[in-house]
Amino acid sequence: MSEKLIVDTRVTVETPEGVDFQFMIAGPGKRGMSFLIDTILKLGVVVVCLLLVTTLAGISGEIPGIGAGIVLVTWFAMSWMYGSCFEAFWNGQTPGKKSQNLRVVRTNGTPIGWFEAFGRNLLLVADGMLVLGPLALNTVGLLSMAATRRMQRLGDLVFDTMVIDETREFISRTAGITYGVDRLRRSECNGRFHVPERTLAVIERLFEGDRLISDGRREEIARTLSRALRVRLDFQEPGPDPRNPNTYFVQTPLKHTTFLKRVLKTFSDDPDGRATESEEDIEDLAIDIIDETTADMARPDSPPENQLGELTAGAPDLTNSMPGVTQQDSGPLDGRPS
């Protein structure tokens, strides 16, 4: 396990309530986009100001000194104060950041103050330095982002801030687990091509990265569920490939594990959009979960659901046999703050 390095853009923050939750760090792509939008806006404001002054001057005949002064002050404000003021007043967001759903927060998750907003934006001068030539904009900032875990540019490092991505989207929960595994093909299964969400959740838990069980033990645990699922889906195990039978025998010791992975990949990433839900879907998530499970439980009469009943009934046993898993039905919710 130790050779697996976790590359992740999430940062865990502990709230004063003692709960750990995670922020997603914004990468250079989104930040670059928001930077671009902000730059265009800044330039736009200066140009509009310039046009206004020149049209007014066109009426009166000559460019008034006060007009030129206003243009210069606007230019100054746009180049130095734009980011700071927006971030200070909009709780860490500029229009560009808002459009990309980004926000600047302190590394402990709390919102930034005025001085942090001001300082990190002044340091854009340093971050924006060209090192490799005119094409390599913001080189210093990019290098610094590449070198720090929270992808902080110098301005972020000095003022202890980070840019988080507030886009609420589910990364496919099976990412990583099912990599390199094929989906189940309909032709391989003769039964009803469906696996309930609850069973998927059980499979998912079996593969959760931090579970310290060996492959052999996992295969053992997987066997119960895998067998039941094979019956339910009426899955036809493909025989050895005559051209390369060796692969078959290499894979057989872990065939139940592989099968569960395939099930997980097939039914949780299905094109119905289970994996990439839109915002409205997420709001209904809780209802979704309940509806699925209650619907499954409400129809115990039809034969396939009976099998399902067996499966889900088997699930707690399965988890009980796994080390480090608390029993689901343990303990009432005591001490809930109301």
Next chain:
Amino acid sequence: MNRERFIRQRRNDWQQFETLLTGMKNRRLSRWSGHDITRLSGLYRSVCYDLSLVQSREWGARLEQYLNDLVAQGHNCLYRSPPRSLDTALKFLSQGFPQLLRARRHFFFVSLALFVVPFVISMVIAAIDPVMAERIIDRTHMEQAGENYSGDLYQNIDAKFAEERSFMTGFYVWNNVGIAFRCFALGVFFGVGTVITLLFNGIMLGAVTGYIINQGFADNFFSFAISHGSFELTAIVISGAAGLLLGWGMIHPGELSRRESLRVHGIDAIKLASGAGFMLVIAALIEGYFSPMALPHSVKYVVGTMLWALVFVYLVHGGRETTDAGTTIDSHRRRFSTAHSAENAE
């Protein structure tokens, strides 16, 4: 309590929390009603509890992520930086800034030396030998600078500036504050950028001044520059001090970790830089509107001297009567030592 019952029970609260959040997130703090705040914070705490429960019982990644998002949003909504008013800004400028500068005076003096020493040297050289000055600055620029302060033009300086005062003020804000901010920001490269900026500006200004003295326009020049020079030069030196402070945080973290040291020094540095920016805006107003006025030189010298005295009093005595807030690093140390002693007591 199994997962389904849990979800069924808590679902209403989650939805309530979410609708409440979307309603309140973008509203100003002063528009929040007391009832809403109580409800929001109560719900937030219970959602936190739900999250930790789901985390510990491992009730699925989707549910966990859903609650995680709720908590993250609630956290961003509830934990805000304290609202800053004009009052706090004024208090900072009148008290906090001079206090901080005094606490960090070593950096101010180093920055002062880095600016004044090259200034004096290049001024003396240029005053004695204008050919040397031309090596520093382009001849045409030099001559133009000389012309600006030659006797004839100076008589008309008010007429010449009258229509352009606002323009010049805008220019001074744009140019000078920009220089100061850049001087501060480049300090992040171990202070090197700041040192270069200070030396460069010192040499340039010194050369121009020396050349003008050499050409015999010293009186015109000094009477023009003395008033705004008070705020302007001091502020440039202060922004230099801010940059050096930033660089120092990188070079010498002392008893802190480098990360922590950067943070502590960074906040102090940006405070100094903000104060310098404020002083430069004042300087730009003086330079744009007062300095070019056609007044007798003696009046300008008197006003200029008074302004220097004002700056001195402001920086040396500002915020003296209140208890010294100290620098960020001091408060950090204090917090650390109290925490430490508390630990020891246990």
